[in-house]
Amino acid sequence: MSGVLGAVMERLAAGETPRAAARALRIPVDLAEAAAAEGERLGIVIRAGAACGTCAPGRSVACAGCPFAR
Amino acid sequence: MSAAVDTATVLLVGNPNVGKSTLFNHVTGARQRVVNAPGTTVALTEGTWRVDGVDVTLVDLPGTYSLIARSPDEQVAADAVTQPGQDLAVVALDATALSRSLYLLGQVARAGRPIVASLTMTDLARARGLGPDTAALAAALGVPVVEVDGRTGAGTRALADAIAAALRTHPRVAGIVPRAADHELGDELTHAQELFDWIEGIADAALPVAEVRESWSDRVDKVLLNPWAGIPAFLAVIWAVFQLTTAVAAPLMDGAAALVDGPVTTATTWLLSALHAPAWLESFAVGGIVAGVGAVASFIPLMAIMFASVTVLESSGYLARVAVVADRAMRAAGLDGRAMLPLIVGFGCNVPALSATAVLPHARQRLLTGLMVPLTSCTARLTVYLLLAETFFPRHAGTVVFAMYVVSIALVVLFGLAARRTVLRDARPEPLIIVLPDYQRPHLRTLGLGVWARTVSFVRKAGSVIMVAIAVLWVLQAIPVRGGHDLADVPIEDSAYGATAMAVAPVLAPLGLDDWHIAASLVSGVAAKEVTVGALAQSYALEDPGTGSAPALEDQVRATVEASSGGEAGAAGLAFMVFVLAYLPCMATLAEQRRLYGWRWTAGAAAAQLTMAYVLATAVFQVGRLV
Numbered sequence A: 001m002s003g004v005l006g007a008v009m010e011r012l013a014a015g016e017t018p019r020a021a022a023r024a025l026r027i028p029v030d031l032a033e034a035a036a037a038e039g040e041r042l043g044i045v046i047r048a049g050a051a052c053g054t055c056a057p058g059r060s061v062a063c064a065g066c067p068f069a070r
Numbered sequence B: 001m002s003a004a005v006d007t008a009t010v011l012l013v014g015n016p017n018v019g020k021s022t023l024f025n026h027v028t029g030a031r032q033r034v035v036n037a038p039g040t041t042v043a044l045t046e047g048t049w050r051v052d053g054v055d056v057t058l059v060d061l062p063g064t065y066s067l068i069a070r071s072p073d074e075q076v077a078a079d080a081v082t083q084p085g086q087d088l089a090v091v092a093l094d095a096t097a098l099s100r101s102l103y104l105l106g107q108v109a110r111a112g113r114p115i116v117a118s119l120t121m122t123d124l125a126r127a128r129g130l131g132p133d134t135a136a137l138a139a140a141l142g143v144p145v146v147e148v149d150g151r152t153g154a155g156t157r158a159l160a161d162a163i164a165a166a167l168r169t170h171p172r173v174a175g176i177v178p179r180a181a182d183h184e185l186g187d188e189l190t191h192a193q194e195l196f197d198w199i200e201g202i203a204d205a206a207l208p209v210a211e212v213r214e215s216w217s218d219r220v221d222k223v224l225l226n227p228w229a230g231i232p233a234f235l236a237v238i239w240a241v242f243q244l245t246t247a248v249a250a251p252l253m254d255g256a257a258a259l260v261d262g263p264v265t266t267a268t269t270w271l272l273s274a275l276h277a278p279a280w281l282e283s284f285a286v287g288g289i290v291a292g293v294g295a296v297a298s299f300i301p302l303m304a305i306m307f308a309s310v311t312v313l314e315s316s317g318y319l320a321r322v323a324v325v326a327d328r329a330m331r332a333a334g335l336d337g338r339a340m341l342p343l344i345v346g347f348g349c350n351v352p353a354l355s356a357t358a359v360l361p362h363a364r365q366r367l368l369t370g371l372m373v374p375l376t377s378c379t380a381r382l383t384v385y386l387l388l389a390e391t392f393f394p395r396h397a398g399t400v401v402f403a404m405y406v407v408s409i410a411l412v413v414l415f416g417l418a419a420r421r422t423v424l425r426d427a428r429p430e431p432l433i434i435v436l437p438d439y440q441r442p443h444l445r446t447l448g449l450g451v452w453a454r455t456v457s458f459v460r461k462a463g464s465v466i467m468v469a470i471a472v473l474w475v476l477q478a479i480p481v482r483g484g485h486d487l488a489d490v491p492i493e494d495s496a497y498g499a500t501a502m503a504v505a506p507v508l509a510p511l512g513l514d515d516w517h518i519a520a521s522l523v524s525g526v527a528a529k530e531v532t533v534g535a536l537a538q539s540y541a542l543e544d545p546g547t548g549s550a551p552a553l554e555d556q557v558r559a560t561v562e563a564s565s566g567g568e569a570g571a572a573g574l575a576f577m578v579f580v581l582a583y584l585p586c587m588a589t590l591a592e593q594r595r596l597y598g599w600r601w602t603a604g605a606a607a608a609q610l611t612m613a614y615v616l617a618t619a620v621f622q623v624g625r626l627v
Helices: A003-013 A018-025 A029-041 B020-028 B072-082 B095-110 B122-127 B134-141 B156-169 B185-206 B216-224 B230-274 B279-297 B300-315 B318-332 B337-346 B350-359 B363-375 B379-392 B397-421 B444-478 B496-511 B516-525 B530-543 B553-564 B569-582 B587-597 B599-626
Strands: B007-014 B032-036 B043-051 B054-060 B088-094 B115-120 B145-147
Touching (some): A003 A018, A003 B185, A018 A029, A018 B216, A029 B095, A029 B185, B007 B020, B007 B095, B020 B043, B020 B115, B054 B156, B088 B095, B088 B156, B095 B115, B095 B185, B115 B134, B115 B156, B134 B145, B134 B185, B145 B156, B216 B230, B230 B318, B230 B379, B300 B379, B300 B444, B318 B397, B337 B350, B337 B363, B350 B587, B363 B599, B379 B553, B379 B569, B397 B569, B397 B599, B444 B496, B444 B516, B496 B569, B496 B599, B516 B530, B516 B553, B516 B569, B530 B553, B587 B599
Parallel strands (some): B007 B054, B088 B115
Antiparallel strands (some): B032 B043, B043 B054
């Protein structure tokens, strides 16, 4: 992956928020957020929602906010 | 389109909440009608706007950030833009988030639509120092850009003029080549990369440079996501959670256990006596249901506190950071980072974790992760750890339970590495890319709802599974296999249940656990891990059917293990916990594995796990007794 999108993806993979990625890359925050959102639509990234990771016994995977529920 | 037109169809496109519908309402007034998008139930609003002698049918499309749709509404917007038959698109641009709006504009341009841009929220953007240079933006885009305010109508006259002109001149966005409608889906990534690079150029030309300051969230991340500090910080947080949980929950659990052993047992016995219930029914109700279910019910306060702690961690954004830290560790070990999310789910429950492996794109990765999932220590196993930790290490229960989770993580990694270097050498590791939210303060309402939902779920599952399991165990305990006893009137050691448990028990001698109560609870735990504690309590209750005066479950377990281990109860208790962690998945997990991977992989993995658990637990006891 190359260009702005690739650079934002690299930053996200390193554990940065879109805002931190924007600061590091000196691009507008909404551009980094747009790249993250489009990466999610393209299936490259996963958005960390609330409630992932604590599926209780007997619950389906579709807990509120679970990234797998989408 | 001819140079002079009488009617035209114009699409109004934009991100959600960009002020598009406000603009639509202002310019069309009462001349609106609601129609269903072709072939869907998605409602679209159309209106008529007289523009310089042309009757424009203006279509207010659902708001979307991208033409790669994720909902029926977004699909309608994407279809309307990409299908032929429209004359022009008016793309509403949010001046406070212009780059994001420009991405959609670029996609519309790529679909081949002539475009006029309407710029909204300019007052807000200027107040924030983000106001774009409209003339420079229009020059960079190569299409008209008109500042409008749908609330006041400011700019709508200029927008009408721009639309009228555009219907004659068909302005195209500079720097974007329209693509064929039947492009390949695989091209989407390339197109997205090109569009983002194009936006960066536009931003350089027309947007003020806005400095992004380092936030406190960024500063915290420097520590918590540091490759060296991240894992120790995570371990410290989890250790603190278990310390807090065990310290706060211990008196509550004691109270709940006293309630079950005292008033509940007494009331049940009294009620059945008053109803002249037969002895077998009293035995089943008191020794089976009340003892078995009650033992697990006493964990409800603890589970609620545990769920509250974890909900705080996740709603603050910290758990997502754990996935990132763990991803690095996994990749360093040659494992796929994206497996982290199913594995984290596995610490809640293994069954949905197996379903969650669907997030992995390759079948071999799904298989590898699915075989690792049963080694993640689900919350059902937590009840066993807590009972045994409080029994054998009452002053360090939190630390011992924490250690079990560390062992679980170590086993997951070691099992994954072993599988990857032997039977799954062709699995290809790839990184996890996750969009981290900023840290935030948990909301009390969210916290309450999360804890309530999970606790109710735990109670339902524990209640239903344990009720069925206890009933089955009670039937096995009522069937005599030796001694010539009558049905339902048999000492437990002569029942099918007792005889089986006694046959299995010697196998556990190297673990210091050569006792039929323990063997029975481990066998029962394969049905569901929640049953382990219930079956243990039930076997003691049936052996000693006196009510209200029996020793506490912890005391009975301690006495049993003291005897079976030759006085090395601590080492045997640890071995017990390690064995429960690793020995066999529950029935539901095995069934899901068989469905996903077939019975050969399931049986092979189960056999490997059982062997590993046996060897490990034996080592723990044998080494532990020497220490």
